[in-house]
Amino acid sequence: MWTIYQKELSSFFSSLIGYVVIAVFLLIMGLTMWVFPDTGILDSSYASMDPLFSLAPLILLFIIPAVTMRSFSEEIQSGTLEILITKPITETQIVLGKFLACVSLSAITLIPTLLYYYSVYQLGSPPGNLDSGAVAGSYIGLVFLASSFTAVGIFGSALSKNQIVSFLFSVLLCFLFYYGFYFLSKLPLFFGKSDDIVAMIGMDYHYNALSKGNVDSRNVIYFLSLIAFFLYLTIHWIKNRIF
């Protein structure tokens, strides 16, 4: 498993993919937080990191499927998956190795934003006038969110040997699981009756709960089961060679 992990991670950084992903994410985040007056915190009167945490899920929604789209599609397309599968490792090891490599890349992408936290912390009046608990909760939420998107993206990638199809399918699935259930809960069919339950199926609900700085085991279990579910599906897919 760690060999696959290593191979995938080094392929991110031996090609442009890894650097481009990090650069694009940080550029968008930096611009919205520090430069654009409408969203930037310099013009707002509060020392908070809300612009980062409200925009990050939307950016990750596109960036993570772009990272994961090649992980299986490319190997199916070129036939190298056949070599991997006929080596003495299990399909589970292949899927987990690839998943962890993509999660690591997402984590590496998020780490530099800690600088923003330090800056906002210093800018507060007095310095440190910032809800650090909420920030910590948001970061935990963001990591879970990124991991869930990665699991969905890996699954999307195993569905097709065409990377574009995989990408679009993963974005669709991520969108449905992030915003979709929240919007669905507003349908008159559910509204006022079971809208809470429908919204709870979506990631948005749990991400927002974690952002409040209240790390509830229910939210954590939700994300973990979602990840496990999509990884299981992917392993099943690869095991039965449905591609």
Added chain:
Amino acid sequence: MSVQVHELVKIYGNQKALDGISFEVSKGQILGFLGPNGAGKTTTMKILTGYLSPSSGTARICGFDVSEHPVEAKRKIGYLPEHNPLYKDMYVREYLQTFARITDTAQPTKRINELIELTGLGREQNKQIGSLSKGYRQRVGLCQALIHDPEVLILDEPTSGLDPNQIQDIRNLIKGFGKEKTLIFSTHIMQEVKALCDRVIIINKGRIVADDSIETLESMGLDRQIVHVEFAGEVVESIIKALSGVQNVKHHGKGRYTIYANLKSDLRETIFHTAVQNRWTLLEMSREKSSVEDVFSLLTKTTKN
């Protein structure tokens, strides 16, 4: 037995790709898989390597059932798929190191150096795989298959798409490995089978139609005879056609004929006597040796109906 295959059946949708294939290969044997495209060679190999699972039947590698103990069986196999897929953006050494780690190869650096020397990749070892020529890529593929020193080597059309010199090089390499390992390879080039194999299995439409040594297969075609004759001047074709066993006579003009026959005794004797009887002057006569090609087309065509 290194490889034991018992009653393999593979069904795709409503099409039977394999229809009850059984064979055994003992250690150190070189087995050639021969058959027209779509006969089931690749499917059989993919089942042997655990990539596909059979609809029914079993395949064992060194005693391990491929479906029940896949990891143990795969440890014993080196596999080079058709079209030789590679990670083109990796470097040759990096690629081999990755597979050495995946297969838990003991002393990986030493093994990689050995293989690079063996396959003559020395000058290319620090290049990116994508920049190598097809012949060298094939060598990298072979190194990948051999990295963990497997007992059974399975190569799917290892020489397809190479130029004649490269084919010769790869064949020599294969012949070298064949001394220590059990080797199964598929091809549709007959000379290759002749040059390399101890034993040939001919597959057609998912069934084994022949499983024998080259010599036996060649002798199977002996009853079919093709004789080229040249007489001084035209002769009466109907007399030749009337000879026992003669199936067809082709006239090429200026007294030259090709005679196709199917009989046990040598047709040339009969032709000689007939010529003497009819006072024809015989200038030249030669018999085509029946080849594996003949047997191949005979076996794969007759089973069509």
